[in-house]
Amino acid sequence: MIPRAMESFLHERLPERTFDNRLVREGGHCFMEFGPLDVDRLGRLGIEGDALGPYLVVCLWDEESPLEVGGYLVVDNLAMGKPAMGGIRMLADITPTAIHNMARGMTLKNAAADLPYGGGKAGIVGGNELTPTEHSEVVRRFARLIARYKDIYLPGPDVGTNDDDMMTIAIENGLDMALSKPAIMGGNHIDETGAAAGGLVIAMDELLRAMDRLRVLPQFHQLPVVPTASYLTVLIQGFGAVGANVARILSERLPGTKVVGISDETGYLYDEKGLPIDRLYQMWKDRGPVTRAYDQEINSKPLPLPRTAKIKFSNTPDDLLRESAFCLIPAAPIANYLDTEDSTHPSMTVDRMGEWWLILEGANTYSPDSERRVARARMERAVYRQRGVLIVADYLVNSGGVIYAAQEKLIKTPQHLRIPEEMFGNRTAVNHWLVEHTTELQSLAENRRMAAEKHRDEIMRRNIHELVELLLQDADMLPCEAAEQISIRRIAARESDRTASEIMAPLPTISMNSTVQQAAAKLVEAGCPLLAVLGNEDALIGVVTEWDITRATASGSCENLPLTQIMTKTVIAAEPDDGLLDVIRKLEVHEISAMPVVDGKLVLGMISSDLLARRSLLRLLQSQVR
Numbered sequence: 001m002i003p004r005a006m007e008s009f010l011h012e013r014l015p016e017r018t019f020d021n022r023l024v025r026e027g028g029h030c031f032m033e034f035g036p037l038d039v040d041r042l043g044r045l046g047i048e049g050d051a052l053g054p055y056l057v058v059c060l061w062d063e064e065s066p067l068e069v070g071g072y073l074v075v076d077n078l079a080m081g082k083p084a085m086g087g088i089r090m091l092a093d094i095t096p097t098a099i100h101n102m103a104r105g106m107t108l109k110n111a112a113a114d115l116p117y118g119g120g121k122a123g124i125v126g127g128n129e130l131t132p133t134e135h136s137e138v139v140r141r142f143a144r145l146i147a148r149y150k151d152i153y154l155p156g157p158d159v160g161t162n163d164d165d166m167m168t169i170a171i172e173n174g175l176d177m178a179l180s181k182p183a184i185m186g187g188n189h190i191d192e193t194g195a196a197a198g199g200l201v202i203a204m205d206e207l208l209r210a211m212d213r214l215r216v217l218p219q220f221h222q223l224p225v226v227p228t229a230s231y232l233t234v235l236i237q238g239f240g241a242v243g244a245n246v247a248r249i250l251s252e253r254l255p256g257t258k259v260v261g262i263s264d265e266t267g268y269l270y271d272e273k274g275l276p277i278d279r280l281y282q283m284w285k286d287r288g289p290v291t292r293a294y295d296q297e298i299n300s301k302p303l304p305l306p307r308t309a310k311i312k313f314s315n316t317p318d319d320l321l322r323e324s325a326f327c328l329i330p331a332a333p334i335a336n337y338l339d340t341e342d343s344t345h346p347s348m349t350v351d352r353m354g355e356w357w358l359i360l361e362g363a364n365t366y367s368p369d370s371e372r373r374v375a376r377a378r379m380e381r382a383v384y385r386q387r388g389v390l391i392v393a394d395y396l397v398n399s400g401g402v403i404y405a406a407q408e409k410l411i412k413t414p415q416h417l418r419i420p421e422e423m424f425g426n427r428t429a430v431n432h433w434l435v436e437h438t439t440e441l442q443s444l445a446e447n448r449r450m451a452a453e454k455h456r457d458e459i460m461r462r463n464i465h466e467l468v469e470l471l472l473q474d475a476d477m478l479p480c481e482a483a484e485q486i487s488i489r490r491i492a493a494r495e496s497d498r499t500a501s502e503i504m505a506p507l508p509t510i511s512m513n514s515t516v517q518q519a520a521a522k523l524v525e526a527g528c529p530l531l532a533v534l535g536n537e538d539a540l541i542g543v544v545t546e547w548d549i550t551r552a553t554a555s556g557s558c559e560n561l562p563l564t565q566i567m568t569k570t571v572i573a574a575e576p577d578d579g580l581l582d583v584i585r586k587l588e589v590h591e592i593s594a595m596p597v598v599d600g601k602l603v604l605g606m607i608s609s610d611l612l613a614r615r616s617l618l619r620l621l622q623s624q625v626r
Contacts, residue, residue, distance in 0.1 A: 002030070002061040003068040003125040005092065010059060013044045021525045028064025029145055033057070035505040036611060037527055046097035050368070052107060052491070053077040054100060055084075055118070056152070056506070060145045067134060069141040071124040072096045075152050076103035078502050079491045080111055083151060084120030085179065085402060085409075087158025088142070088165070094123035097369075102158075105366040106402070109395035111487040114459055115406045120153045122146060127160045139165045140425075143172040156180045156405050159333060163187075171430045174421070175413050179405035183445040184434050186417065187408050188452070194245030195452065199400030199460050200329065200362050201249045203392065206464040207358065208232070211390065213468060217475055219388035223357060224326075233272075233325040235261040235354070237317075237347065238332025239291070242362045242398070244284045246329055247277045261323050263332070266292035268320035270312040291317075321348035324355040331362035336375070340382050344375055350382045359383070361394035380478045393483035396463045403456045407448035417441060500583050501576035503612070504597045504605030509534050512541060516561045520549050529594040529610070532603045533567050539601035542567035545594075573598040574607050583607050 010019075010032075018041060022032045034041050034057045036049050047057060053076040061070025071094065075084045086106040089099070099121050107119025124142050127135070139161065146153060156179035157166055169178040170185055181187030188195070214220040224231075234250065236243040239262040250257045258274035266289045269275055283290045295313035314320075321328070321338070330337040330347075338353065339346035367373070383389045417437055423429045434441065463486060470482040508526040510519055512535045519531055523546060535541040544567045552566040572590045574583050574597045586595065587609055594608035 001063060001065055001068055002070045006059070006061065006070050006125040009095065013046075014041065017525060021522065025063075026148070028062055029148070030061050030063055031145075031148065032059040033506055037505055037608070040527065046095060047074075047100045048368075048370070052079075052104065052368075052488075053119075054103065056149075057096060057100070058149070059096070060148075062141045062145060065141050067138055067141070068126055069124075069138050069145070071122060071126075071142065072099045073120070073122045073146060073149060073153060074099045074103040075118065075120040075149070076100065077107040077491070078118035078152065079494050079498060080107075080118050081116035081494070082118065082502065083154045083409075084118035085110060085115070085154050085156065085406060086119060086121040087156045088122045088124060088139075088161045089158040090124040090127040090138075090160030092126055092128045094125050099123040101367045101369060101372075102364065104368045105364055105395055107491070108366060108484065108487040109399045109402060110406075111490045112395050112459075112463055112483075113399040113403050113406075113455075114462075114490060115403065115410075117154070117406060117409070118152075121158075122153070122155055124160070136165075136168055139168045140172055143169040143178075147173045147177070150177055154179055154409060156402070168427075170419070171427055172425050174424065175418050176409065179408050180401070181408065183442050184438060186413060186441045186444040186448070188404050188445055188449050193404070193449070194249055194400075195404035195456070196242050196362065196398050196400040197245030198249050198253075198453070199403070199456050200242070200246050200360055200397055201253050202457050202460040203397040203464055204232075204250075204327065204358075204360055205254060206461045207360070207390070207392070210464060210468045211358070213472065214390065216472065219385055220390075223388065232257045232327065233260045233274075234258070235320060235323060235325045235328045235356075236362075237263050237320055237328065237330045237337060238334070238363060239264045239280070239284060239289075240331065243329065243331035244281055246331060246362060248281050251277055260325050261320050262291065263317040263320040264289040264291050265317065266290075267295070267313055267315040268317050269294060270320065270323050271310075275311070318347040322352060322354050326356065327358040327360055328354075328356045329360050329362050330365070333363060335363070335365045335367065335372075337363070337365070338383065339375055339379050341375075341378075350379065350387075353383075356389050359389055359391045360397060361392060362398050363394060364398075365394045376480050377478060380480055384479055391479045392464070392467065393480055396467060396483050396486065397460060399459070400456045403459070404449070404452040407452045407455075411444070411448050411451060413444070414440075417444065495580070498580055499576060500574040500578040500597045500607055501604060503580065503583070504574075504607050505611050507532050507596055507603055507606035509538075509603060510544070510563065512564055514563045516549060516552055516563055516566055519544050519563050523549070528606070529608055530596075530606070532596050532606075533563060534603070537601075538603075540571065540573075540596065540598055540603050542569045543571050543596060544568070571596065571598075575599070576604060580612075584612065587612075 024031045042049055054074050055078055056075040058073040103119050103121035110117050110119050163180055163182055166178040166181050170181055215223055247259045259277050260272055261270040269291045280290050334347055336344055337347040340350045384391055419430055466486050467482050508528055509532045510522055512533050530543050530545045532540055533542040548566050572595050574595055576599050596606055597604045
């Protein structure tokens with residue numbers, strides 16, 4: 001059944017005719033798709049399109065499930081390549097807006113990571129009060145829903161889902177249909193290996209080498225010299241999968257670094273002499289949140305304590321950001337960790353923050369929302385320009401997780417190590433099959449891990465180098481603008497290589513037995529410049545445009561006129577592999593504004609001048625280059 005919160009949201013935002021005309025049922029699976037030209041309907045869902053996307057937004061649910069199973073899928077952009085990669089979030093209050101924001105973050109993150117994949121995200125509405133068995137069943141059924149989009153979307157874990165859920169999806173859809181799987185499936189436990197955390201540490205190491213160059217900017221003329229890591233002090237907001245591993249890896253890769261403060265949902269700890277990270281890390285692995293538990297542990301010991309300083313504890317986690325250190329690493333699931341105004345409810349306001357020289361974002365903070373972008377720029381003007389704190393955007397440096405996950409697609413699974421299709425959905429049979437191939441799959445996992453580590457370390461250093469260069473070239477540029485430009489330049493570089501199948505939007509179709517009136521109604525509802533007319537075996541036999549209907553209407557009554565009498569039978573079409581320039585030439589030579597993309601007689605989608613204008617990155621890139 002459709003989740004009640006989702007059903008209420010959709011019926012409140014979308015008119016009933018959208019359900020009548022857009023709802024597609026395949027068995028008990030229900031889908032409503034919206035492309036980049038569905039400006040009005042996307043707006044009703046809270047999504048504002050731009051030159052980057054979205055490519056496709058889908059509302060999908062299982063109406064035959066005894067449990068509530070449904071959610072949203074957003075494929076934002078495929079310029080870097082197919083499929084789009086991004087995690088599945090499971091929350092009771094998830095919305096299309098939130099999924100779109102995260103999908104855009106994945107577009108920029110995958111581009112910054114120089115991966116040949118686009119950005120996407122999915123959200124399952126629910127998760128509250130589910131038993132482990134019910135949770136697994138919801139994921140299993142959602143896996144069957146997203147299987148319809150396996151060519152353009154590849155899921156991984158996110159908030160509310162984990163590696164075991166990716167194993168469930170792989171059992172349902174195949175080994176190559178999910179990322180961040182267990183090693184027994186040829187994947188890597190990304191959180192356990194500290195893939196994202198390791199990238200942050202590599203970025204910090206590179207920043208320590210590069211920051212001295214920023215002294216030419218007026219806000220950095222008093223930048224302290226940090227010749228070795230022994231002078232480096234760090235605050236970590238969010239001692240979880242990323243934050244805890246950052247603390248651990250810092251001690252390994254940059255020995256001498258002092259993590260002086262950490263926070264989690266139970267409070268924060270601070271010690272200017274450095275916290276006992278080995279102990280805190282082990283506590284986190286054993287029991288989760290550690291700050292309150294550690295404070296209780298040390299205070300339960302008999303005095304005198306074998307300590308040289310009192311470790312400060314507060315049950316208000318956000319107050320960690322009042323403390324000072326060389327570097328702050330926001331790694332909690334809090335996008336708005338800092339702002340100039342209380343009205344946006346940040347973790348801390350700029351006027352109360354501690355003294356830092358560097359903010360290295362380990363949490364997802366990016367949003368394409370116009371208000372959030374304004375707030376971000378406002379914060380950076382106050383923090384970067386006025387206080388001399390370098391801010392490194394999340395998607396430049398916390399892409400280690402997706403880099404590791406992407407290796408499961410980049411390094412192909414050998415045919416003999418793919419789960420036989422007849423086993424799909426049979427967990428018992430798949431588990432037996434995996435045991436038989438354990439050695440080879442674990443070897444594959446190790447090869448992928450080594451390739452990921454090499455790619456991650458190289459791209460982190462490259463991103464830091466490019467960021468510093470851009471800021472030095474333009475003293476007026478904000479770090480968020482520089483970071484976005486790095487990603488967009490990489491997307492734009494791939495843009496000219498895109499094909500019609502990668503650019504196209506969905507094209508509505510209509511049967512040859514329909515009337516002109518039915519075609520007119522469908523054109524209005526779809527907001528599309530043309531319809532594909534299908535004959536026997538769904539073969540394309542013509543197209544109907546707004547002009548065809550207008551001309552028929554002007555010549556007399558056409559209420560019951562057969563569609564075949566007014567349609568354009570000689571169809572100009574693009575082929576799936578046509579390049580961007582080939583598509584533009586066809587539109588210009590034939591003086592048409594839109595055409596179908598056809599493989600033989602099978603309709604795949606549509607290309608239009610409006611679509612090309614909306615998806616052109618040239619305008620966006622030019623607006624960012626000063």
